[in-house]
Amino acid sequence: MILKEQANCKVLHLGPGNPQYQYRLGDGWVERRTWGPPEKDLGILVDEKLDMSRQCVPAAQKANCILGCIKRSMASRLREVILPLYSALVRPHLEYCVQLWSPQHKKDMDLLERVQRRVMKMIRGMEHLC
Structure with missing residues (x-):
């Protein structure tokens, strides 16, 4: 049984x-x-080489989707409006189990940082910081 x-x-x-x-x-x-295709454990993709690059792309895609929803649904671009939404809805997807899958390659870090730069462009008065 x-x-x-x-x-x-x-x-x-x-x-x-x-x-x-x-x-x-x-x-x-x-x-x-x-070992074959990557296994998903606790939401983390693990392959035989323990290369976590495969984790970065889905995390960035999900964060970008949520960011797009925020951009389409919010009329205000004030920092006081966008930042709490980013912190509550987007950052958890970028930080979920990051201690385990910590991005090790430059391309992975750039991918995740692009999401953060996109948020900065959305906030009125912070566009120049990107």
Whole structure:
């Protein structure tokens, strides 16, 4: 009998010297997964090389979509209006688990910073800072 918890669990072995133990959960064995397409765990895409570049693109896309909604729906471009919306709705997507997937490549950092520059352009009086 496979429990719901067992169906949601997979073991991903890292490193060439890994003994690749088999693990149990309850009465059954946890599925061992060979590396293939990236696995999503806690909303973070993980591949066999632990390269987190794949995480930056979806995070920036989602943040840009929300930023577009804010731009279309808000008539005011005052800092007091845009900044709280950015902080509450956009930044969480850019910062979600950033301690784990911290952007390591320049292209990834530039991608995320472009979102922040877009916010600055939206705020009246801060356009020149971009």
